[in-house]
Amino acid sequence: MSDTRFDPSTADGRWQRAWGEAGSFVADSDSDKPKSYILEMFPYPSGRIHMGHVRNYTMGDVLARYKKMRGHEVLHPMGWDAFGMPAENAAMERGVHPGEWTRSNVEAMKAQLKRIGFALDWTREFATCDPEYYGHEQALFLDMYEAGLVYRRSSEVNWDPVDMTVLANEQVIDGKGWRSGAEVEKRKLDQWFLKITDFAGDLLEGLGDLEDWPEKVRLMQENWIGKSQGLEFSFDLSSGEQLPVYTTRPDTIFGASFVAVAADHPVAQSLAAQSEDVRAFIEKCKRGGTTAAELETAEKLGYRTAITAKHPFTGEPLPLFIANFVLMDYGTGAVMGVPGHDQRDFEFATKYELPIARVVASDPADADKPFTGEAESGDGMVVNSDFLNGKSVEEAKAEVITRAERDGWGEGTTVWRLRDWGVSRQRYWGTPIPFIHCDTCGVVPVPKAQLPVELPENIDFAEPGNPLDRHATWKHTTCPKCGGEAQRETDTLDTFTNSSWYFLRFASQPENRPFDPEEVAKWLPVEHYIGGVEHAILHLLYARFWTHALARMGMLDVKEPFAALFTQGMVTHETYALGDGSWLSPDEVRRDGEDYVHIESGTPVTTGRVIKMSKSKKNVVDPDAIIERYGADAVRWFMLSDSPPERDLPWSESGIEGCWRFVQRLWRLFDQIEPAATGEDKVLARKAHQAIVAVAEDIEALSFNKAVARIYELTGAAEKAERSLDRNFAIRTIMHLIAPMMPHIAEEAHARIGTGDLIVDEPWPEHDPAMLVEDEVTIAVQHKGKLRDTLTAPKGAAKDDLEALALASEKVQRSIDGATVRKVIVVPDRLVNIVT
């Protein structure tokens, strides 16, 4: 070949078209080959691909292409998580229809992905806003309703009175709506719920099998599900009522000195009905903030009622409080207060001068030891507790539960932190909930034959509120049961439902139902699922829930959809700011020696921390501009180099230039294949065989940065070597090893120096096991653990020989300096350590 430079501006597109025409990445579910389903979390079509997407999809792409070379039939699909708020915001701000906005973003982003050369099966592409997709979702929702997993109840929500919509907790900032700035109200609305709590145990247990998930994510989900075991029992109140409470520390029951209920507990509410003071107190509780900082410093507040609660063992009357720190939606909304062994109770008791009794001590002799300003929640022996005295905490827990159950006043229970999933959203751009409200028949499901319930196109965002609700005709329909006048449900489903089953639809796309279980079984579970850790709980828990639920409903055989999960780090960049604190983008600054200056004004720029690329900090680099300049392969290589994939990757101009230089280095090397070359180069051949094995291992372990380093090493060695048959082999090997990572230059080289059609259809190179073994090794010689010399010895040399060689070393003798050799440790093929 004569070209001295690899030109991605022509080559990239040529090979992308070639793969497209050959259908190289179309997955065949009828193939006999072993199957690999490689999936990256599908993007929200926000408008443009960012570097985070590029990194995410490059990792998946390397795996997909590698698996294909390894003889697997690979499913590597792409689609669009296309419902959501930004589309409605665009509609409100710019008057574009959300659908139109979304679809044009999809087109733009698809073109961008294609320019990066990802090995995607575009024949399976869909967007969740396609009526075909959300229609099937509606069908699944109805199936779940049939199975008793969907219900409706009234629930408190954040209501923005100006925008007339429900806000997510994240959208409430300092008690105000994030868009309108209006004071957010708490409102009770009828909402649809999915019964995820029915699966709390299954979802927790299932985590145990997910060995290839990051420990961190498993723990986050475990904590989120929040299993706790304890005793639920009822106090007899002096008012004649029963008050159920829940405790995880029944062993401390003799230390209880008060009972407290939440402000919105029925007992508190009924007291409020009679007393102005109680009403005022409850109001005060509700005003308390809920941010972390506020909770940290929040004062414990209590209102002492005239009611007392009878202790189940001692019969003593305990005062009943209404307290701000008791939560209505955990346990029973009421607690027994044991100040000695719970920090909150301790603070509360101190403030309201309640007795603080010790009922657990590290030693029985310390039964009367005073507290040192805080509760002791640790383990120990139970004291001052009648029949429990002398028992361990664990024994005492069991004993109290046994007695409560025997005497019928309480029982051991499991309480979960996990709440049912409220899926109602008062929004337009989502999956319409397929139900009809009939005055006569109540809430009636839409018959499946009438699905999809499609969103109306002609909508109006000029006014705040849900456009579906005020649409002139859309919601008016007839009741499927009685045929009378009825109204459609105008709420739509939370967008997280869309991403809870999309991986099933990628695997199987029948027209008449959501998926075909047999087809799904061919591909699932997903072999590698790659995405950001920000989805560790919500998306990943919901997707597991849907899969478990569909399995329990008999619609699927898989329970866990993702066999292995990988959470990749973010792409970060330095930040630049002017003296007045305003941020500058990387292309507004110029390097001036060690420092940076603002190009326009020439004023010095302060460089800030290396943080995630974000528009607000202006430290964003647009992938398109980089690809335009350096080509897809250099960008892909950068995404894989240096940082381990789970850590953050700092973007740098010099880094991408280094990658570009390497692309050109490879190009020159590929040009050095010498058809007439003869002779061998065993050392280089060995390195090539070793690299074949090592790079494969690194890719399989997702240690792309190490694979990259190996390829650099082999490239360096091949460049320096004399022409030989083995050198030709090494060069062709490099071409194959880089194929999953830099597929364009690999194809271009393959067309010239390879055999066969496309390199994407080539197998991973074979290695010769005999060539992995070195015949000479470097032995380190230590004296008292410190390196003194190195020597070369034949592989597998006898221990005695190595010892003799080591002692013969002049440097070693100088270090020993005549001392008596007491011991010699020989590690074959590695080192000799002489101890004096």
Added chain:
RNA sequence: GCGGGUGUGGCGGAAUGGUAGACGCCGGGGACUUAAAAUCCCCUGAUCCUUGAUCGUGCGGGUUCGAGUCCCGCCACCCGCACCA
């Protein structure tokens, strides 16, 4: 507060208990060139009495012939959850 992670040159990072710093970036020197770009070669942890030696993987101990790696105790930073009874 609870849970988890990370800490190695100027920077990103390598290193089955066995030669710490592979590989990349930055920097320095040189070659080629009228010059520049590109490319190639060499150097690049610190210190010193520089043919060599000493120190060096957040800090302090320990185990070991040998510790970045294992154990104990700290520190710092990052992330998640959090008045969860």
